Amino acid sequence: GENVEQHPSTLSVQEGDSAVIKCTYSDSASNYFPWYKQELGKRPQLIIDIRSNVGEKKDQRIAVTLNKTAKHFSLHITETQPEDSAVYFCAASQLIFGQGTELSVKP
Amino acid sequence: DAGVTQSPTHLIKTRGQQVTLRCSPISGHKSVSWYQQVLGQGPQFIFQYYEKEERGRGNFPDRFSARQFPNYSSELNVNALLLGDSALYLCASSFREETQYFGPGTRLLVL
Numbered sequence: 001g002e003n004v005e006q007h008p009s010t011l012s013v014q015e016g017d018s019a020v021i022k023c024t025y026s027d028s029a030s031n032y033f034p035w036y037k038q039e040l041g042k043r044p045q046l047i048i049d050i051r052s053n054v055g056e057k058k059d060q061r062i063a064v065t066l067n068k069t070a071k072h073f074s075l076h077i078t079e080t081q082p083e084d085s086a087v088y089f090c091a092a093s094q095l096i097f098g099q100g101t102e103l104s105v106k107p
Numbered sequence: 108d109a110g111v112t113q114s115p116t117h118l119i120k121t122r123g124q125q126v127t128l129r130c131s132p133i134s135g136h137k138s139v140s141w142y143q144q145v146l147g148q149g150p151q152f153i154f155q156y157y158e159k160e161e162r163g164r165g166n167f168p169d170r171f172s173a174r175q176f177p178n179y180s181s182e183l184n185v186n187a188l189l190l191g192d193s194a195l196y197l198c199a200s201s202f203r204e205e206t207q208y209f210g211p212g213t214r215l216l217v218l
Binding site: 001006032034036042043044045046049089094095096097098099100 | 140142147148149150151152155163165166197201205206207208209210211212
């Protein structure tokens with residue numbers, strides 16, 4: 001079955017810096033890769049997603065890149081703000097989630 | 108426009124008991140998925156239903172079961188509860204097998 005590995009598990013950056021979170025997946029048939037943000041005590045919320053026929057997608061300060069050959073995809077957050085602090089999850093094939101990255105943005 | 112709703116929000120049970128969790132999807136969504144999220148970990152896939160048929164099952168014991176009703180709402184049942192079943196149970200709905208929207212979850216504590 002599908003397996004997703006996510007790194008790093010924790011990430012601390014200064015406000016205004018960029019943050020990058022990386023995921024690898026095992027099933028080459030996977031074709032949908034969403035990213036979720038989960039604040040403490042709240043539900044996961046979709047922030048961006050990418051399909052396998054696209055290499056990169058951007059939405060304001062957030063971008064996702066996909067390398068199908070290497071079976072990895074990454075989340076890039078530029079100009080980080082304190083409100084970006086949360087746990088971020090990647091997923092493959094909609095249903096299989098990574099272990100999460102706790103992002104802390106220090107003012 | 109109502110989002111995904113789940114009930115109850117919190118639940119306390121003792122070992123060996125049974126529990127039923129409920130989920131109502133976004134109007135028009137025909138797919139419902141269930142996840143277990145233990146503190147500090149990512150959501151673990153339990154079941155997916157589409158048009159009342161089971162489309163996928165994660166690596167959970169047979170104590171876990173689910174069903175989807177004609178109105179696309181869903182129930183997750185867990186029998187013979189163990190301490191390790193304590194977790195946040197999330198339901199998510201989608202129109203098809205892509206973008207999912209999560210409910211607020213049911214927090215289950217097994218004592």
